[in-house]
Amino acid sequence: MLKRELDSHFERKLDSYLDLLKQMVDINSFTANADGVNRLGELTIACFSDLGFSSRRYPSRNPSFGDHIVLSKAADSGTERPNIALVSHLDTVFPLDEEKRNQFSWRVEGDKIFGPGTVDIKGGTVLMFMVLDGLREISPVLFHGVNWFILLNAAEETLEAEFGELCRKQIPKSALACLVFEGGRRNNDRYSIVTARKGMATYRIMVEGKAAHAGSAHQSGSNAIVKLAQVVTAIAKMTDYDRQLTFNVGTVAGGTVINRVPHMAVASGEMRAFESDILNAGIADLKALEDIGPGLSRNGEFPSQVHIEIINRWRPWSPNRKTNILLSLWSESASDMGWEVVAEERGGLSDANQVWDHVPTLDGLGPSGGNAHCSERNADRSKEQEYVFISSFIPKAILNTRAINSLIEGNGEKRAE
Amino acid sequence: MKEGDDDFASVYRSSKPEKHQTGLYKVFCSFVLIYRDNFEEISLDVSLAKTILDTISSNRDEMIFLLERLVLAESPSTDPDAQAKIQRILIEQLQQLDYEVHHFSGKTTGGYLVARPAGADVSQPSQLLLGHCDTVWPSGILTSMPFSIEANIIRGPGVFDMKGGLTQMIFALKSLLEIRLVPLLTPIILINSDEEIGSVESESRIIDLAKEVERVYVLEPALGQSGKLKTARKGVGRFKIRVIGRAAHAGLDPEKGISAILELSYIIQRLFAMNDYDKGICVNVGLVEGGLRSNVVAPTSSAVVDVRVPTLEAAGKLEQEILSLEPTLAGVSISIEGNIDRPPLERTPANQQLWHKAHNMGKALDLNLEEGLAGGASDGNLTSQYAATLDGLGAVGDGAHANHEFIFLDKMVERSALLALLLLAPVHEQLD
Numbered sequence: 001m002l003k004r005e006l007d008s009h010f011e012r013k014l015d016s017y018l019d020l021l022k023q024m025v026d027i028n029s030f031t032a033n034a035d036g037v038n039r040l041g042e043l044t045i046a047c048f049s050d051l052g053f054s055s056r057r058y059p060s061r062n063p064s065f066g067d068h069i070v071l072s073k074a075a076d077s078g079t080e081r082p083n084i085a086l087v088s089h090l091d092t093v094f095p096l097d098e099e100k101r102n103q104f105s106w107r108v109e110g111d112k113i114f115g116p117g118t119v120d121i122k123g124g125t126v127l128m129f130m131v132l133d134g135l136r137e138i139s140p141v142l143f144h145g146v147n148w149f150i151l152l153n154a155a156e157e158t159l160e161a162e163f164g165e166l167c168r169k170q171i172p173k174s175a176l177a178c179l180v181f182e183g184g185r186r187n188n189d190r191y192s193i194v195t196a197r198k199g200m201a202t203y204r205i206m207v208e209g210k211a212a213h214a215g216s217a218h219q220s221g222s223n224a225i226v227k228l229a230q231v232v233t234a235i236a237k238m239t240d241y242d243r244q245l246t247f248n249v250g251t252v253a254g255g256t257v258i259n260r261v262p263h264m265a266v267a268s269g270e271m272r273a274f275e276s277d278i279l280n281a282g283i284a285d286l287k288a289l290e291d292i293g294p295g296l297s298r299n300g301e302f303p304s305q306v307h308i309e310i311i312n313r314w315r316p317w318s319p320n321r322k323t324n325i326l327l328s329l330w331s332e333s334a335s336d337m338g339w340e341v342v343a344e345e346r347g348g349l350s351d352a353n354q355v356w357d358h359v360p361t362l363d364g365l366g367p368s369g370g371n372a373h374c375s376e377r378n379a380d381r382s383k384e385q386e387y388v389f390i391s392s393f394i395p396k397a398i399l400n401t402r403a404i405n406s407l408i409e410g411n412g413e414k415r416a417e
Numbered sequence: 418m419k420e421g422d423d424d425f426a427s428v429y430r431s432s433k434p435e436k437h438q439t440g441l442y443k444v445f446c447s448f449v450l451i452y453r454d455n456f457e458e459i460s461l462d463v464s465l466a467k468t469i470l471d472t473i474s475s476n477r478d479e480m481i482f483l484l485e486r487l488v489l490a491e492s493p494s495t496d497p498d499a500q501a502k503i504q505r506i507l508i509e510q511l512q513q514l515d516y517e518v519h520h521f522s523g524k525t526t527g528g529y530l531v532a533r534p535a536g537a538d539v540s541q542p543s544q545l546l547l548g549h550c551d552t553v554w555p556s557g558i559l560t561s562m563p564f565s566i567e568a569n570i571i572r573g574p575g576v577f578d579m580k581g582g583l584t585q586m587i588f589a590l591k592s593l594l595e596i597r598l599v600p601l602l603t604p605i606i607l608i609n610s611d612e613e614i615g616s617v618e619s620e621s622r623i624i625d626l627a628k629e630v631e632r633v634y635v636l637e638p639a640l641g642q643s644g645k646l647k648t649a650r651k652g653v654g655r656f657k658i659r660v661i662g663r664a665a666h667a668g669l670d671p672e673k674g675i676s677a678i679l680e681l682s683y684i685i686q687r688l689f690a691m692n693d694y695d696k697g698i699c700v701n702v703g704l705v706e707g708g709l710r711s712n713v714v715a716p717t718s719s720a721v722v723d724v725r726v727p728t729l730e731a732a733g734k735l736e737q738e739i740l741s742l743e744p745t746l747a748g749v750s751i752s753i754e755g756n757i758d759r760p761p762l763e764r765t766p767a768n769q770q771l772w773h774k775a776h777n778m779g780k781a782l783d784l785n786l787e788e789g790l791a792g793g794a795s796d797g798n799l800t801s802q803y804a805a806t807l808d809g810l811g812a813v814g815d816g817a818h819a820n821h822e823f824i825f826l827d828k829m830v831e832r833s834a835l836l837a838l839l840l841l842a843p844v845h846e847q848l849d
C-alpha cells in the first residue's frame with residue numbers, strides 16, 4: 001500500500017476533515033450536557049453514514065448523559081469476514097460556561113488548533129474517519145470485506161462502567177482488534193502507541209475520634225485529624241514504584257472549630273497499578289489500615305475508628321501478548337515509512353481498560369496535541385488551552401491505515417494457510 | 418488614650434444629682450479601721466458580711482429582673498449593632514450607681530464601656546472590675562434557649578458566661594452604696610463586647626488599665642459547679658500552618674508531584690507529639706484541609722492549631738518549637754504563622770495573695786472557697802502580667818458555650834456579696 005496514494009488522498013481532503021473537526025468542536029459536548037452530546041452524536045452519525053455505516057443509540061442509565069452510539073457496517077457477502085472495532089467518545093470535560101468564561105473555542109495558530117476536545121477526543125474521531133475514508137479509497141475491497149464497529153461513549157470522562165458492558169456485548173469476541181483513538185504523543189518521527197493502562201481504585205477514608213474542648217478537656221478527646229495523618233503517612237509508604245503501584249491521598253478535611261478536639265476527619269484518594277493482582281493486594285493492604293492501632297486519646301480508652309471505603313474500581317489494562325502482536329503491525333507500518341513506534345504504558349484510564357481482555361486492544365491512535373482537559377490560558381503561556389497539531393493528522397492516519405490494512409491482509413493470509 | 422479625650426467616646430454622666438458625700442466617707446474610714454485591725458486573724462467583721470448579704474438578698478428579685486433584661490438583649494460578639502441594647506442597660510444601671518460611663522465605639526466590634534465613680538479623684542489608687550457583655554450565641558437563639566427559672570436554676574444564653582457575673586457586679590456595687598460604704602480603691606469598670614472573639618479591639622485598653630490599677634477582679638464564671646475561683650489559666654495560642662507542594666496527575670506522572678497532604682501529615686504527628694499532659698501542655702490540631710481531587714497530587718494544605726500552656730516559660734519553648742518545624746519532604750515549603758497571644762495567668766505571688774484574701778473573705782460568708790486552674794483564657798490572662806488578678810468571680814453554674822448553660826440562683830447572692838467584700842479589701846501593702 002503506497003504511502004504516496006494515501007498521502008495525496010489525505011492532503012486533498014484535509015480541509016474537509018478539519019472542517020468536520022471544527023463542526024464537532026463548535027458543539028459543546030460536556031459529559032453532563034446531554035443535548036450537546038446528542039447533537040454531536042447526530043453529526044457523527046451523519047458523517048459516518050457517508051461511509052456506509054448505520055447507527056444505533058444506547059441511552060445512558062444516567063439521565064443527564066447523552067446516548068452512547070454504535071455505528072456498524074457489515075462486510076460485503078462472504079464467509080468469516082473479520083470484525084474490527086474502533087472506539088472514541090463524544091463527551092468532553094468542559095461545561096459551556098467554562099468555555100465562554102475562558103474564551104475557549106476553535107482557534108488556529110500556526111500548526112495548532114485550540115479548542116475543547118481538539119485532542120481529547122474529537123480529533124481522534126476525525127482521525128478514525130480519515131482512516132476508514134483512506135482505506136475505502138485505497139483498498140476498497142479490503143474495506144468492504146470487514147465487519148466494522150464504531151463505538152462512541154457518551155460519558156467516557158466519568159469512567160462509567162456501562163460503556164464497557166456495551167462494548168463487550170457489541171464487539172464480537174472474535175474481533176481482530178479494538179482500536180482506541182485517544183491522543184498519542186509524537187516526537188519527530190517517533191509515535192507513542194498505548195499498550196497498557198493502569199487500573200485504579202478510588203477510596204474514602206473516614207476517621208471518627210472523640211470531641212472535647214481543647215482547653216478544658218483536651219486529654220479526654222481523641223483527635224481524628226492526628227489519626228488521619230497516621231493513616232496518610234502509612235498509605236504513602238505503600239506506594240511501590242518497582243511494582244508500579246501508586247497511592248495518592250488527594251483531599252483531606254477535618255475538624256469544626258479550632259478549640260475543639262476534632263471528632264471527624266475525612267480524606268479521598270486513589271490508587272493505581274498495571275496488574276490486577278497488584279492492585280487487589282494494594283486494596284487489601286489499604287483496607288488493613290482500618291486496624292492501624294490504638295486511638296490517640298491520652299490513655300487509649302477511646303480508640304478512634306478508621307473506615308476505609310472503596311468507592312469504585314477499574315481493572316488495569318495489563319501489558320499482554322495480544323496487544324503486543326497488534327503493536328508489531330504498527331511498528332512494521334512505521335518502519336516502512338522510516339518512522340518508529342514506541343510502546344507507552346500510561347497511568348491514565350480510557351475505554352481500553354474495559355475491553356482489552358475481551359478483544360486485543362491498542363490505544364493512542366488519535367492525533368497528537370497537548371493540554372488535554374485545560375481551558376485556561378494566561379499571558380505568559382504558563383497556562384495554555386487544549387490543542388491538537390494539524391500536522392499530526394496525516395502521518396498518524398497513514399500509520400494507522402497501513403497497519404489496519406496489514407491486520408486485515410494478515411487475517412486473510414492466516415485463514416488461507 | 419484616656420477616656421474623656423477620645424473622639425470616639427460618648428460620656429454618660431451620673432444620673433444622681435449629688436456627688437460624694439462626706440457622710441459616706443466617714444463611715445468608710447471607721448470601717449477600714451475595724452477591718453484592718455482584724456484582717457490578719459481572718460475575722461473580718463462577720464456582721465458587715467451579713468449586712469452586705471442581707472442587702473443583696475433583699476434585692477434578689479430586682480437582681481433576677483436585671484439578669485433577665487441582660488439575657489433578653491441578645492449580644493453575639495460578631496454583631497456589633499446588637500451590643501447597643503445591652504450596653505444601654507449597663508450604662509443606665511451604672512449611672513444609677515453614680516458612675517460616669519464612657520462608651521468607646523469599635524471599628525469592627527461593638528466597642529466597650531469604661532466606668533468610674535462620678536467625680537472620682539483619678540490620682541487615687543484603684544481596682545479594676547473586668548467583664549464582657551458579648552456571648553457566643555447568635556441572635557434568635559432565645560427561641561430555642563429561652564430565659565427560664567426553675568427552682569434554683571436559671572437558664573438562658575449567656576447567663577453563665579457572663580451576664581450573671583455582670584448582674585452580680587451591679588448588685589455588689591449597689592449594696593455598698595446602700596450601706597454607704599466607699600471602697601478605699603476606686604473601682605474602675607471595663608465591659609467589653611469582643612471578649613469571645615479575642616478582645617481584638619479592647620485588648621490594649623485592658624492592658625492600659627491593668628497598668629493603672631492595684632488589682633483586677635474578673636467576672637468570668639467560677640470553675641465547676643462547686644464554684645472554684647480561677648487562680649490560674651493556661652496561656653492560649655493559635656498557629657496556622659500552610660504547606661505548598663507540587664501538583665501532578667496521580668495517574669500519569671505521580672513521581673512529579675509532592676504531596677502537601679503527606680507533608681502536613683508528618684507535621685501533624687510531630688505537633689501531636691508535643692502534647693505533655695503531665696506538664697499541662699496541650700497541642701490541638703483543630704482543623705485541616707488540603708488538596709483538589711483524588712487524582713491530583715495535592716499542591717496545598719493547611720492546618721490550624723490551638724495550644725495551651727501553663728507557664729510563660731512553657732509558652733516560649735512551645736512557640737519556638739512550633740515555629741521552627743521543618744518539612745520532611747524535599748521540595749515542599751511550609752509557612753507557620755501564629756503565637757501564644759494570651760499569656761498564661763500564673764499563680765504569681767501577687768495573684769496568690771489576692772486569692773488568700775478572697776479565701777479569708779469567703780469565711781466571713783461561711784464559704785470554704787477553693788481555687789482551680791482553667792484551660793481556657795480570659796482577659797484576666799492579659800491583666801495578670803501587670804496587676805494582681807483574681808478570676809472566676811462571676812456566676813456559679815455550668816455549660817459555657819453549651820446548650821445546657823445555667824447558673825445557680827442562690828449563688829448569685831453569695832458571689833455578689835463576696836465581690837462586695839473584695840472591693841472593700843485594702844491592698845496588702847497598707848497593712849505593713
